[in-house]
Amino acid sequence: MKIPKRIATVIINSLKGGVVPRIGLPYITVGRETEIDALLRDVDIIQDGGASFRFIVGRYGSGKSFLLQTIRNYVMDKNFVVVDADLSPERRLQGTKGQGLATYKELISNMSTKTRPEGGALTLILDRWISSVQSETAAESGLSFEDPKLSGLVEKKIFQVVNSLQEMVHGFDFAKLLTMYYRACAAGDDESKAKVVKWFRGEYHNKTEARAELGVNIVISDDDWYEYIKLFAMFLRKAGYGGMLILIDELVNIYKIPNSITRQYNYEKILTMYNDTLQGKARYLGIIMCGTPQCIEDTRRGVFSYEALRSRLEEGRFSRGDVKDVLAPVIRLSPLTNEEMLVLVEKLADIHAGLFDYQQTLGQEDLINFIRIEFGRIGADTKITPREVIRDFIELLNIVYQNPQIKVGELLTSEEFAYARSQVDEESLEKEFEEFEI
Numbered sequence: 001m002k003i004p005k006r007i008a009t010v011i012i013n014s015l016k017g018g019v020v021p022r023i024g025l026p027y028i029t030v031g032r033e034t035e036i037d038a039l040l041r042d043v044d045i046i047q048d049g050g051a052s053f054r055f056i057v058g059r060y061g062s063g064k065s066f067l068l069q070t071i072r073n074y075v076m077d078k079n080f081v082v083v084d085a086d087l088s089p090e091r092r093l094q095g096t097k098g099q100g101l102a103t104y105k106e107l108i109s110n111m112s113t114k115t116r117p118e119g120g121a122l123t124l125i126l127d128r129w130i131s132s133v134q135s136e137t138a139a140e141s142g143l144s145f146e147d148p149k150l151s152g153l154v155e156k157k158i159f160q161v162v163n164s165l166q167e168m169v170h171g172f173d174f175a176k177l178l179t180m181y182y183r184a185c186a187a188g189d190d191e192s193k194a195k196v197v198k199w200f201r202g203e204y205h206n207k208t209e210a211r212a213e214l215g216v217n218i219v220i221s222d223d224d225w226y227e228y229i230k231l232f233a234m235f236l237r238k239a240g241y242g243g244m245l246i247l248i249d250e251l252v253n254i255y256k257i258p259n260s261i262t263r264q265y266n267y268e269k270i271l272t273m274y275n276d277t278l279q280g281k282a283r284y285l286g287i288i289m290c291g292t293p294q295c296i297e298d299t300r301r302g303v304f305s306y307e308a309l310r311s312r313l314e315e316g317r318f319s320r321g322d323v324k325d326v327l328a329p330v331i332r333l334s335p336l337t338n339e340e341m342l343v344l345v346e347k348l349a350d351i352h353a354g355l356f357d358y359q360q361t362l363g364q365e366d367l368i369n370f371i372r373i374e375f376g377r378i379g380a381d382t383k384i385t386p387r388e389v390i391r392d393f394i395e396l397l398n399i400v401y402q403n404p405q406i407k408v409g410e411l412l413t414s415e416e417f418a419y420a421r422s423q424v425d426e427e428s429l430e431k432e433f434e435e436f437e438i
Contacts, residue, residue, distance in 0.1 A: 003027055008355040015348070016394045018387055020065040022117070025073055028347050031340040032067055035333065038326040039071050042286055043078060046243040051277035052286045055251075055303075055313065057296050058333035063386055064290040067333070068247050071288070075245050076114045081125065081236050083107040083229075084247035092254060093269040095222055095262070100269075104225035105202050107246065123197055126178075129239040130185050133157050151186060158182050161238045165231060173218045174231045180214065226273060233285040243284035251291030255302055267306035274312065274329070296330070336386055342371050344386070345393050352397045361400065366408045370396065373412055 003011075007024040014021035015028075035056075042052035058064045072082050085091060085106035092099040110119040134145065134154050143150045162175035177196050184192035195213050202220040204210040210219045220228055233244040257263045270289070276282040296303045296313075304310040313330050336344070345367050353360040374389050400408055 003351055003354060005355055008351050011351055012348075012355060012394060015390050016398075018391060020069045022069060025066070025070050027351065028344065029070060030344040030347070031336045032063065032070070032333075034326050035067060035331055036070060038331065039067075039288070040074065041327075043071075043075055043080070043243075043245075046080075046245070046284055046286045047078070049237075049283050051280070051282040051284070053274045053277040053329060054286075054288045055296060055330045056288060056290045056333065057293055057330055058290075059292055059385060060387070063333055063336070065249060066386075068249065068288065068290060072112075072245070072247060073117075075242070075286075076112060076117060079114065079240075079242045080245050081121070081241050081243075082112045082245045082247065084110050084112075084249070086250045087248060087253040088250065089253060089256075092257070092266055094265045098222060100222035100225055101202050101220065103248075104220060104228070107229070108201050113241075122200060123193075125236070125239065125241075126181055126197070127185070130158075130182055132240060133161075155182065155186075161235075164238065165234055168231055168234065169227045170218070170224060171231060173216060174228065174235070176216065177214075178235070226269070230276070230282050230285060234283060237284040243286065245286045245288070247288050247290075249290045251289050251303075252295040255291070255295035255298065260301075263301065264306060267303060267309055270303065271306065271308050274309070293332070338371055338375055341375075341386065341389055342367060344390070345370065348390065348393060349397065352394070352401070356401055358401060362397075362408055366412070369412050 003024065007027070010021045011024045011028060039054065042054065045052055056064050056067060068084070072084065076082055085103055087093075087103065090099060091103040091106055093103060094100045095102075108122060111121045111125070112119050113121045113125065115121075116124050134150070137143075137154045137157055138145060138150060141150065141153055143153070158179065162178045165171040165175045165178075168174075177199055181193060181196040184190075184196065198204065199210060199214060199216070199219070202225065204213075204219045207217055207219055210216050229244075229246065236244050254263060254266045257266065273282075273287055277285065277287060291303070294302060299305055299310070303313065315328070315330070349360055349362050349367065370393060371389075374392060396408070396411070399411070400406055
């Protein structure tokens with residue numbers, strides 16, 4: 001494969017560090033066709049004015065984040081806006097000390113489009129919307145951009161868009177801020193534009209501050225941030241985008257909350273979001289949340305501890321290990337097969353050789369032996385993850401590249417390699433069975 005070295009570097013370094021690269025995923029995508037097809041079906045529903053909500057469940061390193069990034073890249077190519085955030089002790093869905101608002105801020109900060117995939121696209125989206133309305137109005141009216149009559153026609157068209165949002169919760173205030181942004185653009189007032197963007201980002205601490213700077217008597221808060229996400233989804237559609245996709249990872253951080261009442265409030269927020277998407281109260285909006293099996297299925301502290309969610313999300317009687325319903329709200333990731341992992345390490349070997357400009361020395365038999373050893377460990381059939389295998393393989397490639405005298409076959413069959421593998425297995429088993437107790 002001919003891959004630019006910039007992309008190859010990101011792929012190898014990210015995977016060696018145990019994280020998912022944000023670029024170059026098509027070069028290493030293996031398996032997951034069923035899950036990807038199911039999520040892409042949701043994308044079509046969102047684009048047609050619907051909404052969707054999915055949980056992706058898998059163990060640490062099983063490929064949840066990889067699947068999220070794959071979908072993220074695909075929907076941005078379909079002209080969607082993507083916002084994403086990892087939950088943490090400081091970022092939750094609901095809180096009394098700004099944790100919910102912190103999640104909103106992270107989502108808006110990471111707002112991404114095809115032309116701004118690294119995030120921070122809010123100002124670009126607003127400016128692009130105003131520019132497109134001006135161009136459209138000029139084309140319809142036949143007026144030039146210098147004609148003073150054009151400004152009035154543009155403002156009228158802007159009002160048509162923002163007025164359609166006023167029927168939604170907090171829509172009037174949202175529309176008022178959009179109008180203020182347009183007028184600041186028309187007047188060349190960059191300071192006022194910055195203040196409006198600051199408001200949209202949820203950075204005003206209280207109503208007094210917002211009233212003093214903008215003349216509005218409302219700010220985005222812990223309690224209502226999700227309502228503004230729904231408003232953004234509707235606005236983005238009217239601004240010419242396909243829709244909005246929210247990606248929330250590390251749901252385990254809600255599971256870890258020691259206070260049961262606080263956990264229940266967070267699960268109640270999930271229920272609200274779930275009901276909105278399935279009942280048609282949200283439009284042009286997709287939500288995907290990722291977590292481990294324990295943080296979802298534990299009936300003491302997990303999502304299933306909230307009965308209203310458990311009754312909606314629990315598997316039916318006909319699902320079994322080898323037959324799964326990927327159209328259900330919860331997608332449970334199955335391990336990649338040995339054959340799929342073999343294809344993946346072949347791709348990585350080619351990328352590594354191209355990155356460091358050397359002739360690939362690992363033959364098919366070496367790759368097969370590596371996979372056989374990795375999956376031959378005790379408990380590997382249920383405990384080993386793609387992340388562990390990939391990190392081991394890249395380490396193997398690095399060692400062989402730096403030490404050409406080493407024979408791959410000898411390294412794989414050495415006692416040191418076997419000992420290291422057993423040590424890694426013990427550590428992964430210990431981590432897997434950690435409990436988060438109060």
